[in-house]
Amino acid sequence: MDYKDTLNLPQTNFPMKGNLPQREPEMLKQWEESNLYGKIEEAGKGRPRYILHDGPPYANGHIHIGHALNKILKDIVLKNKRMSGFAAPYVPGWDCHGLPIELQVEKNLGSKKHEISKLEMRKLCREYAHKFVAIQRAEFERLGILGEWDDPYLTLANSYEGAIARELARFAENGGLYKGKKPVHWCSSCGTALAEAEVEYADHKSPSIFVKFAMKDDLGALIPALAGKKASVVIWTTTPWTLPANLAVALHPELEYVGLEVNGEVLIVADGLKESFLSQIGAEGKLVATFSSKLLERKLARHPFLDQDSVILLGEHVTLEAGTGAVHTAPGHGQEDYELGLKEGLEIYNPVDNRGRFFENIPFFAGQFVFDANKNVIEKLIEVGALLKTAEISHSYPHCWRCKKPIIFRATEQWFISMEKNGLRERALAEINNVAWIPKWGRERIYGMIENRPDWCVSRQRSWGVPITAFYCKSCGEVLADGKIMHHVADLFTEHSSDIWYDWEAAKFLPEGTICKACGKGEFDKEMDILDVWFDSGVSHAAVLELRDNLESPADMYLEGSDQHRGWFHSSLLASVGTRGRAPYKSVLTHGFVMDGAGRKMSKSVGNVVAPEDVIKKFGADVLRLWVAAQDYRDDLRISQEILTRLSESYRRIRNTFRYILGNIHDFDPATDLVPVKEMPEIDRWAMHQLELLKEKVLTAYNESEFHILYHAVNGFCTVEMSAFYLDILKDRVYTSKGSSLARRSAQTVMYTILDNLVRMVAPVLSFTADEVWAELPGKREASVHTALFPALTPECKDAPLEGRWEKMIKVRGEVSKALELARVKKVIGHSLDAAVAIKASGETADLLKEFVGELASIFIVSKAELVEELSGEDVYRSEGGEALEVVVTAAPGEKCERCWCYDETIGQNTEHPTLCPKCLAAVE
């Protein structure tokens, strides 16, 4: 007789191999056909809301691994919240305006770009953005991210564009919006401002000059050594043409400066640069004084050739890399000069027109092109005796990417949102303290930025964006930025899209009878600048959260990469505080960046880029999701073939545990076969206790968004507690007991509960696999695990004393398995069931073992285990450390039962089944 048929061996159709690259797309199809997301929304009705607001990726190109990380994290958070009893909608979004799209469209147009109108250009940009939204949407959905993919928010949608214009109107109304000046990269040849991306750096020859700025007053009172001497601060510059715009000279606040007597006058330079300075001007100098820059703060020097003063200021941007440590400062022609000028209240002075020529009222250089003016400035300096040295240098200099000509930095009229008006900075800082930053240091990071940032420049000289809805008087040029009118325009945008700005006459936007406040005339031009795209996405709380019925502001969470402290977190905070007086988020979670296996950043040129598409093709989305969960996202994350291979092996382990349990509960019906915990054998209660601990750990980890802890907990549970211990011990009971026996049903109840709970807990991460297992689980349940809840805590399953007893037993078991291993090496046994063990223990261990005496054999998975007072023979295994434990392993006595493979000394006594042990006889009957 073949007794194998009388055993209850595992049976399941659930495949061992995930085959995820093939299976996942099928599941996606099924989710779509069954309207899974709709069912999730249905299930969420009436529950408290949890709003995770999606930061919009830019609608350009395919998704990269960083996108995948971000969206998967969001999806894990959301699924976690849904399974915790919240209604957690997910409305994905895209950032659709802006330069990169415009540039790409221009590039695609080639030479035709000059022939088309702004309106046509914008139409092409719109199409381009839509194309990549569709591409990225498919790529995101493939990752298993559930949400309103059919109705995402797009910043190019009419309603969104209207909202952008409306938020700008609010800033206009409360006075936060103003027009000011700021230097920008300017191409004099094209007559246009350039964005950073449109600037190319190339070698260029420039004059290099050292210029004296004579101190206005005698310095004797401050620095006695200089009393009665003519003293000058010396600056170095490679743009002589900016000298007519000079308003100040900057020194470093922490540096020492020196007075050098050269040819009867004193030259002031930084101490650290005095030698190089003297050698460059080819002069001998005598050190006459050393002093702190602070002594000169706010003292006045004379402009070398204009009848005006130049004030000495202190600035951290001054360096000792080159020059003299005294920096010629023209706030209209340099970024750092501009910032210092703003701080010190200097005029942002620009004497240069659109074509790069000095205005007609500029002495000496009127009408001259700036690069031509260089030599004239130098001549002037020679004439007035202010030039110490001139030379020519070749250095990296910005050029226009279009016409390839060198560009200049030039202050132009721009729109700003004031950080001080309405106390925006103060209130934003206060709001930062009301937000939960995860991890905590996010607060320091954004706080420092808001504390120090200049006013927000929101205008861009471009086509693809939402226009700044202001007007200019045709006759006097006065600005008209009226809140009411701007609100009206916003409504028109919502109705028709912002394209109408480029289509309609100004008058069509203005109420009948609008007149200029300055001159009383009634004809206007439209402002042609557009808004910074950070303003677009920054107002999403108004355009999305406030406008959609199922969302609300402030959001519970914003979740983005740590670069967004300067980006979206930042602009959203200012946009919301400036108009609503509060932050748009209650918590902000940030993650690090994805690095290669060595912790280096990915780059195409290095060739260490890992594309999500490749990971999915090779391993499947669940492995990628597991990768996200396994790493501590607060730091940078690493990805490599090795890491993915490890992870996919870990995935297999978890999957196999699921499969094994499924196989063992194939004949189990929870409706009728459930065994109450109280009636279970102790080891089953131990397993229930362990499950309870795991639940606590995992649910806490979800609550605290520490997903890597949950991964390690689940992984450890599957391998240590289950596979290597509980499930291994259970085999005998589950395989050989009668199918419907209490012993077997009890074990099945435990396994069923564990699998049910485990699958729920793992569903936010292993979304595909969990649903696949869910479909195989017995019992009545929701159609998808994604509409189910996390397992409820059942503290009554916890049993601390029992855990303590078993902890010790597990230690003893470890010692026994070492003894078994030695016997195995000596060929005494093969399988552990071939063995009989005799144990000598003392103290508490002995007492404990006595209590377990009947179960020792099954716990050790041996045929016979006995406790003895004395052990003899050579092969006694002695434990190291702790309480003394001695073990002797021998071949088990008796015959091997053909059915359960345990050795028994009574086999053969039954004539009908001469090869079975008594236990199996009972089971077979």
Place this chain on the structure above:
RNA sequence: GGGCCUGUAGCUCAGUUGGCUAGAGCACACGACUGAUAAUCGUGAGGUCGGUGGUUCGAGCCCACCCAGGCCCA
């Protein structure tokens, strides 16, 4: 150069207020099983806790400096 952050076995992570012979899983080596089988079980070998100096009876944990790496600025 500045702000914020990170650095524990080959990989991913633990390490509570400073007190352990620094842990776990995976990978690796060896072995067992062939009733979880492209599985499963056991045993074993892996670490001057980025470096140096300091505080302390005692430091992976505290301090200083340095090195390497990341994000954002300049």
